[in-house]
Amino acid sequence: MIDTRRLRTLQAVADHGTVTAAAAALHLTPSAVSQQLAALEHEVGHRLLTRDGRGVRLTAVGRIMLAHAHEVLAQLERAEAEVAAYTTGTAGEVTVASFSTAISAALAPTLSALRTTAPGLSIRVRDAEGDQGLAMLLDDEADLTIAVEYRGAPGDQRLTRFPLYAEPFDLVMPSDLGGLASVAEEPWIGPHPGNPVHDVITFACEREGFTPSFVHSSDDFRAVVALVGAGAGVALVPRLALRDLDLSHVVVRQVPGPERRVFAAVRRGMEAHPLLKPLIEALQAISGDLT
Known part of the structure; x- marks a missing residue:
């Protein structure tokens, strides 16, 4: 009988690429992770991992086991959700990871609404910029x-997604320099590479025939707008991120095309969990009024 805890360990190593990183994600020691993997290999009767530089990679049998691990663990999540539903568990705690703009625009109003509709639901919020939230969910x-779709992002069969909203980007400039194509040679300010918004901005500029030269980087749009106001460059900023900011020292121009698509995600099998279902429904209701 294969121990499901070892399947979770295999998932973590596949996600993070090294035993050390997987151990940190699982809150275990590297030695414990290595022991779990060795035991799993013994249960399966084949090597599952091989050295790859400083990290490891899955063997062919390892990839087969990983695919089955996804299915087995999703089924366990589903079983837990059904048991919770059967026992009408309407009180408990849920941890939500989200980027800051979505916390302000969607999550905070959702929490306020749930105090009335689901008073037994306690929600802990964790700020997670870029794709950190997806890693936290998988770990x-x-x-x-709550995360952002981005170009080239593979679908992950371990997750179930729920579309929330799509918001346009506005061009923010120190003075009125024209449209997007007219600022091709300007210095750019934007999120760090790895943040999905960085990819959205780059793609939008490439469609206009140029690659933006990012001189300054920040994942905090308040800081981005402040730098634009100081004359440090131009930026494309999601419209909701501009709410409640001081825009008196910048020019904001609407531009067609670029937008960020925001979604909520849970581990597959947890969609109907009695603590998650009202949260998802409330998020979708609140998000419907944002655009």
Whole structure:
């Protein structure tokens, strides 16, 4: 009988690429992770991992086991959700990972609404910029995440997604320099590479025939707008991120095309969990009024 805890260990190593990183995500020691993997290999009767530089990679049998691990663990999540539903568990705690703009625009109003509709639901919020929230969800550090789709992002069969909203980007300039194509040679300010918004901005500029030269980097749009106001460059900023900011020293121009698509995600099998279902429904209701 294969121990499901070892399947979770295999998932973590596949996600993080090294035993050390997987151990940190699982809150175990590297030695414990190595022991779990060795035991799993003994149960399966084949090597599952091989050295790859400083990290490891899955063997062919390892990839087969990983695919089955996804299915087995999703089924266990589903079983837990059904048991919770059967026992009408309407009180408990949920951890949500989200980027800051979505916390302000969607999650905070959702929490306010749930105080009336689901008073037994306690929600812990964790700020997670870029794709950190998805990693937290897969590492079981969050029960739900709010994240952004980005170019080239593979679909993950371990997750179930719920579309929330799509918001346009506005061009923010120190003075009125024109449209997007007219600022091709300007210095750019934007999120760090790895943040999905960085990819959205780059793609939008490439469609206009140029690659933006990012001189300054920040994942905090308040800081981005402040730098634009100081004359440090131009930026494309999601419209909701501009709410409640001081825009008196910048020019904001609407531009067609670029937008960020925001979604909520849970681990597959947890969609109907009685603590997650009202949260998802409330998020979708609140998000419907944002655009």
